[in-house]
Amino acid sequence: MEMAMEMEAGDPPGVGEDGGGVDVISDLPDDLLGEIITLLPTKDGARTQILARRWRHLWSSSPLNLDCRGLVKHRIDLPGVVSRILTSHLAPCRRFWVDLHDLMRIGATEDEFLRMNAAVDQWLRSAALCNLQELGVSLSYHLKHPIASYISRLSTILRVATIANCNLHDSTVQGLRFPQLKQLALESVRISEYSLHHMIAGCPALERLLINCSFGFRCVRINSLSLTSIGVHVWSTWYNELKLEELVVENAPCLMRLLHLDQNVDGEHLHISVISAPKLETLRYLSNFTKISFGSAVIQGLRVDSPTAVVRTVKILVVDMHILSLDTVINLMGFFPCMEKLHIECSLHSFQAGPTNAWRRRKQMNLIGPLDIPLKTIVLEQYRGTKSQVSFLTFFVLNARLLQLMTFGIRTKDNSEEFLAEQRRKLQLEDRVSRDAQFYFTTDRYIRNY
Structure with a gap:
């Protein structure tokens, strides 16, 4: 598109500003160019009329x-x-x-x-x-x-x-x-x-349903043969109005994503009950605001009340943790034994306190089995390099044989070569058990969009 924007209005298709460059985009058929223009924001779509004579009619004749x-x-x-x-x-x-x-x-x-x-x-x-x-x-x-x-x-x-x-x-x-x-x-x-x-x-x-900050109802029951994704956000601002308190997935044979989207600061308590969702792969819930039931097994906060129950369909888990706890995550891996991706959303102040997360081999390996860690991707927001965070992540660096990617969300001011070199050393990345694992430090903010 940049090449096309440089063309003079009178240039024929395929000729650049200097007469020798090739404009590949303008050589595309009109119907395909029209589809591209339709995908652009309204202002940008209208502006394509000034690119060249060839483009003048395209916007007005495109959907x-x-x-x-x-x-x-x-x-x-x-x-x-x-x-x-x-x-x-x-x-x-x-x-x-x-x-x-x-x-x-x-x-x-x-x-x-x-x-x-x-x-x-x-x-x-x-x-x-x-x-x-x-x-x-x-x-x-x-x-x-x-x-x-x-x-x-x-x-x-x-x-x-x-x-x-x-x-x-x-x-x-x-x-x-x-x-x-x-x-x-x-x-x-x-x-x-x-x-x-x-x-x-x-x-x-x-296929996709979002109920965001809406009110006038207390319970939503899902019986759908086609839904693949559900997102709910309960907002506390609506005083004296009925708000969503319970989401019951009674029968959703195609459901793959179930997301409680509230932010911690203004979230409302929600009870999610999953009765039948045999293809559920992605789950997001809030430890302080979500009670979630799979049959008779209940997760309240970050605690699973049934040590023998398992949900084998969930592969991606997104969870907030005010206090980063290795034992808690190991318990969740026991409940979701096929979990391949773990995304941990940390509070801004969670790095200031918490357990040491020191690895106690006998106790923790009894919980998950000998080196039986299915995780391939781990994302940790608000990484500061605290002792608790380092110990937590090092456990997976040294024991997760299937690990492919570990992403650390850091502050911009921590994005220095000295800080990153120190974290690589503390995390023992050179000793990783998965030799193909990649480690990515990023200052990009993780936007939980709908």
């Missing part, structure tokens, strides 16, 4: 990806800009995203609310959306949108839907059905337990 977020500098200009795009674009809109909640929350007048309300009404009724595949609407509790009526019109064609910051009433949800929907996100939505279950049941092809 439209219209994201209203950040489209204009002043919100007063948004209704006119979006309306012009919808009426003038030659190809149908494939993706439409509008976030009025963020747009209107600061300093909006009543006239602006009314004008934006009318604009959204016009957009969502537009014929340009008749073939829409992905819809994202973040509204405002101040605006009176009959959102379900709009969604109902599009429900038979939508494949991705994100609904945020609105009320979904029982009377409007009852008739909704999404035969092709594969991904559904409900964010800061007020919905009753009955309507939520009705909505999920009306998505027979649903």
Whole structure:
């Protein structure tokens, strides 16, 4: 794309700025270039028209990806800009995203609310959306949108839907059905337990479900033949509202990922009960906020109450630990004996206290068996090189024969050759039992995104 951007408007395809360079991108067929343009942010897609004569018609004839977020500098200009795009674009809109909640929350007048309300009404009724595949609407509790009526019109064609910051009433949800929907996100939505279950049941092809900071219900029961991923985030901000307390996976034969996404600082307690999920491979739970049951076996905090029970399907475990404990992790490996990846999210202050994690061979090998450590990947956030952390990780360096990658999340100020050299020595990386293992120190922050 950089080469294409350097071309003069009059250059023929395949000729660079100096007349001799080859522009491979412009040699691609129009339909393929159109698919690429559709994947770009709205502004960037529109800007491709100035690259060269060959590109001038491509954006307007490509499926439209219209994201209203950040489209204009002043919100007063948004209704006119979006309306012009919808009426003038030659190809149908494939993706439409509008976030009025963020747009209107600061300093909006009543006239602006009314004008934006009318604009959204016009957009969502537009014929340009008749073939829409992905819809994202973040509204405002101040605006009176009959959102379900709009969604109902599009429900038979939508494949991705994100609904945020609105009320979904029982009377409007009852008739909704999404035969092709594969991904559904409900964010800061007020919905009753009955309507939520009705909505999920009306998505027979649903693969990914996110329930983020939504309220009005206490329990979610999952019975789905298609779901592969579930993420839930319970927020404590909604006072005097029903909040999610229990997630029951009754029958989910395709479920592979189950993620409790709350952050420690504002998390709410959640009881997760897994009755039937034979393909569950990835699990994230919070030690202080999650109680999780697999049949009769219960994990409360970081303690497994049944020493003989095992869950063999889980291969990836993401868990937060305020106090890094080798014995605790060994117990979890006993409960999840096929675990291949362990991602430990540490508190910012967890490195200041905790056990020494010294290796006691007889006790710990009795727990896991002789050198029977299935872990291939270990990620530790907030690595500081404390004695507790070094002892914890050294155990796996010297004993995990299948280890392939160990990643340490460090602070930027610790990213010096002296610090890294000292940690390599302390961790005894030269003596690793897995000669193919790689060790990666990174200052990149691990963003737990949905």
